[in-house]
Amino acid sequence: MFHLIVTVCLAASSQSCAPVLLPEGDAGDLANCEAGAARIAEGWMEGRTDLRAAGAACTANADLPAAPLQEIAPGVHVQLGEPVQMEQSANGRIANLGLVIGETVVVIDAGVSRAEGQALYVALRRLTDRPVSHLVLTHLHPDHIFGAGVFAEAGAEIVVHAALPDALAVRGPIYLENVQQLYPPAEWIGTEVPVPDRLVAGTERLELGGRALILTAHPLAHSESDLTAHDTGADVLFAGDLVFRQLAPVVDGSLPGWLDWLAAPPRPQPRLIVPGHGPVAEGWDQAVAPQRHFLEALAASVRQQIAAAVPMSLAVEAVADALSPLSGDWNDFDATIRRNATAAYKELEWE
Structure with a gap:
């Protein structure tokens, strides 16, 4: 199979470009792909004033980057x-x-x-x-x-x-x-x-x-x-x-x-x-047990802070500290725990 690839650049920058695959141009052979290339590329570009086309080519499927499945x-x-x-x-x-x-x-x-x-x-x-x-x-x-x-x-x-x-x-x-x-x-x-x-x-x-x-x-x-x-x-x-x-x-x-x-x-x-x-x-159980433990601990810790009338500004840090023993189980724990504590506090304070 051949795919139609249009090189598309930002209108404001000739250095910022990317290959855009247009499925309408798919064909079993190079000649059929090339036959419709100009029409299909022009149609896709219509109305996209923030972009400009910088060329089109038909490329074999085997020569394109593919997701690892x-x-x-x-x-x-x-x-x-x-x-x-x-x-x-x-x-x-x-x-x-x-x-x-x-x-x-x-x-x-x-x-x-x-x-x-x-x-x-x-x-x-x-x-x-x-x-x-x-x-x-x-x-x-x-x-x-x-x-x-x-x-x-x-x-x-x-x-x-x-x-x-x-x-x-x-x-x-x-x-x-x-x-x-x-x-x-x-x-x-x-x-x-x-x-x-x-x-x-x-x-x-x-x-x-x-x-x-x-x-x-x-x-x-x-x-x-x-x-x-x-x-x-x-x-x-x-x-x-x-x-x-x-x-x-x-x-x-x-x-x-x-x-x-x-x-x-x-x-x-x-x-x-x-x-x-x-x-x-x-x-x-393999899918959800660790996540369930994490979310239950989050809910319990936030409810404890709310019950003690700790304001959210202080409770978020307290929850992050309380759940820190779980940090080794999760990628990017530190990047998300305060966001989670804030979201949970805002919801659970109205229970």
């Missing part, structure tokens, strides 16, 4: 991100991403940038030429969503929690600005806030032909927009950031809500669980 079950592939916070990463590629291949392909999360989404797309095309029918975004955080554009252009319907569009309308531009400040332009040129197509408010079934995914929208927990995907055939649960492993969990929704979710495992329990961060887990 591992098959964890028949037809189920994952890319494991680096389990650190975005600020500690050179390119933001910290989230776990997935592919489920039936007669069509479902992508689970798209990464932090178009560049990461493109690498996942190239890897996907090394596995199959079947159509990409859906992209499931497990929640709104930037490390999971900003590679969506390449899959939307490949024909995928973007499926999200019903609460995600409103949250994204508020946070999306801020998240994109943060990505642009953290990483060099070559990492984020062409990256845009995704536009969801399909909203899930309860439970829905995605048919892939020969296998299915069960999507479940959850109440306020890690975030306001947590959506899980269960491949019933392979018995693999993509949990998004409802499950953290190795990387310190981040409370951005409701601490009691998250603990309630952890206290009610799915029935039957899935065989494999793909967390939002960290290694794939074999079974529920």
